[in-house]
Amino acid sequence: MPRIIKAYVRYVDAVNRVLGYFVMYLTLVMMGLLLFASLTRYVFNVPFVWIIEMAQFLMAAYYILGGGYSMQLDAHVRMDVLYERWRPKTRAFMDSLTAFFLVFYLAIMLRGGFASSAYSIKYNQTNYSAWAPPMAPIKIIMTVGIALMLLQAISIFFKDVAKVTGREIA
Amino acid sequence: MSYEAIAVLMFSTFMLLLLTGQRVFGAIGFVAAAFSLALWGEGAVEMPFASTITLLNWYPMLTLPMFVYMGYMLSESGIASDLYRMFHVWTGPMRGGLAVGTVLLMVAISAMNGLSVAGMAIGATIALPELLKRGYDKIMVTGVIQAGSSLGIMIPPSVVLVLYGMIARQPVGQLWLAGVGPGLLLAALFILYILIRCHLQPHLGPPLPLEERQQITWGEKIRLLRAGILPLLIIFSMTGLFVMGVTSMVESSAVGALAATLVAWYKGRITRQVMEDTLRKSLAVSAMFMWIILAALAFGAVFDGLGAVKAIEILFLEKWGLEPWQVLVLMQLTYLLMGTFLDDTAMLIIVAPLYVPLIISLGFNPIWYGILYTITCQIAYITPPFGYNLFLMRAMAPKEVTLIDIYKSIIPFVLIMLVGLALVIVFPEIALWLPNQVYGK
Numbered sequence: 249m250p251r252i253i254k255a256y257v258r259y260v261d262a263v264n265r266v267l268g269y270f271v272m273y274l275t276l277v278m279m280g281l282l283l284f285a286s287l288t289r290y291v292f293n294v295p296f297v298w299i300i301e302m303a304q305f306l307m308a309a310y311y312i313l314g315g316g317y318s319m320q321l322d323a324h325v326r327m328d329v330l331y332e333r334w335r336p337k338t339r340a341f342m343d344s345l346t347a348f349f350l351v352f353y354l355a356i357m358l359r360g361g362f363a364s365s366a367y368s369i370k371y372n373q374t375n376y377s378a379w380a381p382p383m384a385p386i387k388i389i390m391t392v393g394i395a396l397m398l399l400q401a402i403s404i405f406f407k408d409v410a411k412v413t414g415r416e417i418a
Numbered sequence: 419m420s421y422e423a424i425a426v427l428m429f430s431t432f433m434l435l436l437l438t439g440q441r442v443f444g445a446i447g448f449v450a451a452a453f454s455l456a457l458w459g460e461g462a463v464e465m466p467f468a469s470t471i472t473l474l475n476w477y478p479m480l481t482l483p484m485f486v487y488m489g490y491m492l493s494e495s496g497i498a499s500d501l502y503r504m505f506h507v508w509t510g511p512m513r514g515g516l517a518v519g520t521v522l523l524m525v526a527i528s529a530m531n532g533l534s535v536a537g538m539a540i541g542a543t544i545a546l547p548e549l550l551k552r553g554y555d556k557i558m559v560t561g562v563i564q565a566g567s568s569l570g571i572m573i574p575p576s577v578v579l580v581l582y583g584m585i586a587r588q589p590v591g592q593l594w595l596a597g598v599g600p601g602l603l604l605a606a607l608f609i610l611y612i613l614i615r616c617h618l619q620p621h622l623g624p625p626l627p628l629e630e631r632q633q634i635t636w637g638e639k640i641r642l643l644r645a646g647i648l649p650l651l652i653i654f655s656m657t658g659l660f661v662m663g664v665t666s667m668v669e670s671s672a673v674g675a676l677a678a679t680l681v682a683w684y685k686g687r688i689t690r691q692v693m694e695d696t697l698r699k700s701l702a703v704s705a706m707f708m709w710i711i712l713a714a715l716a717f718g719a720v721f722d723g724l725g726a727v728k729a730i731e732i733l734f735l736e737k738w739g740l741e742p743w744q745v746l747v748l749m750q751l752t753y754l755l756m757g758t759f760l761d762d763t764a765m766l767i768i769v770a771p772l773y774v775p776l777i778i779s780l781g782f783n784p785i786w787y788g789i790l791y792t793i794t795c796q797i798a799y800i801t802p803p804f805g806y807n808l809f810l811m812r813a814m815a816p817k818e819v820t821l822i823d824i825y826k827s828i829i830p831f832v833l834i835m836l837v838g839l840a841l842v843i844v845f846p847e848i849a850l851w852l853p854n855q856v857y858g859k
Binding site for chain 1: 436441445452464467474475477479480487666668672673675697702704708802
């Protein structure tokens with residue numbers, strides 16, 4: 249494998265791993281926000297509409313920014329009725345072929361993300377809710393997350409190709 | 419090309435892609451993106467991304483990461499081992515008693531969590547090795563754990579019913595209460611099966627030996643009952659406060675997550691390493707589910723654009739001239755068939771929007787229908803080739819349990835669940851009595 253590809257794999261994996269490490273703590277932040285919401289509403293009778301929506305936005309950031317890391321952990325289920333019977337090399341070969349479908353989907357998602365973010369910035373779009381927060385920031389975050397997932401999918405593709413040709417990248 | 423042909427082509431492309439072993443979300447997402455571009459051209463390029471906004475505004479989805487985290491936290495907390503020990507001593511003297519105790523353990527876990535993951539993790543790591551050591555039949559035990567943990571999506575809280583509630587626009591509170599009766603009914607049927615089977619074939623589940631029983635004094639037996647206190651507190655803080663109207667549904671899942679964390683902390687199980695592992699596993703599983711939902715929403719949007727709801731109604735009622743109950747049975751059959759090889763979450767998101775409007779227009783109760791759907795989903799979880807509990811079982815089972823054992827083990831339980839499904843179809847009151855009592859007619 250050319251050196252530049254090795255470097256790409258190393259950097260992309262590192263970025264997604266570090267990002268994933270921080271993103272996983274968002275679970276606790278979401279939990280805290282929801283508990284705070286119930287406490288203020290029930291005990292002090294002060295409802296904060298924005299808390300719940302903030303938690304929703306965090307959840308979007310959570311699973312999309314964490315997407316690349318979850319792919320690294322190989323957390324995504326596959327139908328393995330055939331897959332399970334193949335040797336590791338055959339699996340890598342098949343994965344390197346079908347990586348096209350995954351990359352295609354993520355690339356269309358990315359294009360949609362760009363277009364949708366640009367629209368929100370241009371027209372100052374806000375969410376249909378009582379709080380009516382601007383939509384641009386969360387859309388940009390999601391677009392960045394999708395881009396990182398795309399990079400991760402390509403990194404996994406390189407690793408599969410390396411495995412098939414017998415020159416594994418660590 | 420006719421719309422029906424396009425729909426069939428979409429499903430077959432999807433099936434073919436799944437067989438290659440590509441990630442489920444990638445396969446669904448590709449079909450959705452490719453077909454929306456092919457059908458509507460450049461203007462549809464934003465369609466797959468639009469589902470992120472739909473999901474963003476699905477407020478109840480917040481329960482998913484909370485329950486996933488809570489499930490992992492519960493299995494770390496050591497509550498389950500205490501509970502297992504309690505059931506072990508109390509039900510062990512009977513023939514097949516330890517398997518009965520495992521079903522009861524699964525009911526308790528299901529009442530504390532909305533997914534089947536927690537039950538599987540606890541069953542495979544705590545109950546399974548213990549039962550094998552006691553000479554229980556490995557095939558029966560494997561089946562008990564898979565079927566028992568699937569109660570997690572029926573007994574409240576339930577994430578599957580949250581998802582159904584959003585798609586069908588039905589109140590989740592009523593759906594959750596409607597799950598209590600059928601969940602307990604299924605558990606009772608499982609227990610009945612174990613008792614009868616072990617009575618006829620005692621070698622499948624030998625009772626605890628006499629000397630072991632004599633070692634346990636009554637005082638100790640009573641003391642072991644204390645293991646039930648913490649689970650009851652968790653169930654009360656979560657479902658109890660929600661039904662009393664103190665917390666909203668989503669808040670109740672956060673309360674449950676906090677309660678599980680506090681219990682683990684109280685039991686001295688929380689270290690930096692445990693916390694990090696739990697958070698990492700939660701992220702991985704939540705992201706896995708969320709991306710499948712995201713891709714399935716995009717797939718469903720293409721179906722919607724094709725006018726599939728109307729097409730199905732015309733097909734069932736006008737072309738085939740079916741009676742309402744025939745439509746209902748046909749729907750359940752398609753669910754069962756698809757559930758064996760499709761991802762159950764994706765199936766709900768793609769198919770429920772097509773079926774629910776028809777169910778309502780035929781005069782069936784959509785709450786009751788949600789319960790019927792959940793039972794088929796439970797069956798789908800354990801039927802090969804695709805089922806979440808099968809995957810988990812394979813990953814967690816000890817070496818002596820082979821794949822063939824796992825596949826064989828589910829057969830009696832699938833039949834029992836079909837009996838349960840038939841009972842709830844014939845007697846809707848099993849599901850609807852409790853919500854009607856609480857919320858009024």
